[in-house]
Amino acid sequence: MDYSKIISKKAEALKPSGIRKYFDIAAKLDNVISLGVGEPDFRTPWAVRREAIRTLERGKTVYTANPGLMSLRKEISEYINKKTGVSYDPDGEIIVTVGGSEAIDLTVRALIEPGDEVIIPEPSFVCYKPIVELTGGIPVIIETKEEDCFKLRADSLKEKITDRTKLVILPFPNNPTGAVMTREDLEPIAELLRGTDIMILTDEIYSELTYDHKHCSIISLDGMKERTVYVNGFSKAFAMTGWRLGYMCGPREILRHALKIHQFGIMSSPTVSQYAAIEALRSCDEDVQNMVDEYDSRRRYLVDAFNRLGLSCFMPQGAFYVFPCIRSTGLTSDEFCERLLYSKRVAVIPGTAFGESGEGYVRVSYAYSRKHLKEAVEKIAEFLKELENDN
C-alpha cells in the first residue's frame, strides 16, 4: 500500500504544531521543568466534579440535543448577558461544542469558500491558520507588534481588507502574548466593519483571565452582534480543559448551518461535561476569582523576574502567559528554546510556534506553582549567565 498516494493533499500540507517538537525533546529528557503547558494547574472546582459524579450515578449518559442541553444553553445565555449585556436566544443562537476549538472549526467551515480571505492577527493560537487552509480559504496574516502591546490596530486591519475578505479573527485575550483589547481599542475596528459583509470570529476563551481591567467583548459594541460569532468555553476559566466543552453564539442564520456540521461530525458534546458545566456557571465565581488572583501574582512575579534578567518583558493583561523578548541574547527563538531545554532542562515555547512574527520572543506559561516558577527562573538566570560567558 502506497500511503503517500492516498493522503489528501490538504492534510499532507498541514504543518504540525511548532509546540510538538519541544514536547518530543522534553519527553526524552529527565527532570524537565516545563513552562510549556497551555492549561491551568488548578483542579476543576470540586462542586463541578461532584456534579459530574452525580450525573454518572443517575445514569445520565445518553446523547443530548445536537446544540447541547437546553438548561446549559439557558445558563450560558444568562452568563454572557451578565458579562457583556448582550442577549443570545438559547434556542438557535447558541451551540455547545467540543471545546472552543470545535467552535472555531465550525465557524470557519460554515463560512469559508475556497479563495475567501480570513484575516488572522499573529502571534496567536496555532489552530486558526490550518483550519482556514483545510477549507481552501486564504489566511491573511497581520503581525501585531510589541510597541502596540500586541493589539490589533484598525489601520493595519484596513490595509489587509479586500473584496475577498470574509472573516476577521479576534484572538483576545491572546495566547501567547497576553495582549487584550479594550473598548477603546475595539471601537475603531468595529467602525471599520460596520456596514460591511465581513464577519468577526472573536475567540474569548481567556475572557475571565484578565488582570488590570475587566474584559470587554466586541459583541457589546453597537452593530457588532449581528456580524460576530462569539466563541468561549470552560477550559481556561473553570480549569476544565479535559472536559472538552466550549460554545459558540452568533446569528441564527449562521448557526443553523454550523449545527449541521456539528451534528454530522460530533452529534452532541459530552453529556457528563454538559451537566457539570451548568454547576460551573452557577456556583464557581469565587473559585474563578481565586484562580485569577493567584495568576495575577505569578504574572507580576515573572514579568519582574524577566526584566531583571535583562529579557525585556511586556506586562500582559490577560491569559496565563508572559512573552519576553530574547533578542538581547543574539539567539533565534528556536535556538534559545532548544539550548535552554538541553542545557538547563527548562522548557519554554518559541514565539515562532504562534506565527513568524513571534520571532525574538518566547512563550512562558505561568500555569504553575510559584515555587515551580521560581526554580525555573533560577535555571534561566544560570543559562543567561553561561551564554554571556561564552560570548
Added chain:
Amino acid sequence: MDKLFKLLRTNARLSNSELAVMLGQTEEEVAERIAKLERDGVIKGYSTLFDEEIVSKDYVRAIIELKVTPKAQVGYDEIAKTIAQYSEVESVYLVSGGYDLSVMLRCHSLKEVSDYVAQRLATIDGVVSTTTHFFLQKYKESGIMLVDEDADDRVMQ
C-alpha cells in the same frame, strides 16, 4: 479575601519586596500595610506548617468535644478562656450543633491526653460531658494539602 492575605496564607515567609512585586505595589507600601495590620491585631502571628509525622512524632493530637452549661452574663467565654490557658491546648472553638466547644489538644501520649481530659477538663465547673477523638492522619491544613498529590501529567499544547 484580600490579595495580600491570600499570598501570606500560603507562604508567610515571602519578603516585603517579593510581596510588593506580586501585588504591584512598592516595598514601602507593603511594609507599612503589614506593620499596621500587625499593630491593629489583624495579623495575629505567622506559623509554619510542617510534617507532624517527622517533626512531632512524639506527640499525639486529639479533638475533645465539650458540652458545657453557659454561665449568666459571660455565656461561654469564661469557660473557653479558662481552657485556652493550658499550653497543651492548640485551639478552642465555640461551635453549633450537638456540642459546644471543640478543643484541640497536643500531648506526649495517649495517657497524657486522657489524664488531661479527666483531671483538667471534666472537672471544670460547667462542663457537662466530654468526647475524645484521636487524630490518625492529617490530609489538609490551612488550605494546604499535606499528602502527596498526583504528578503533573499535563502536556505542552
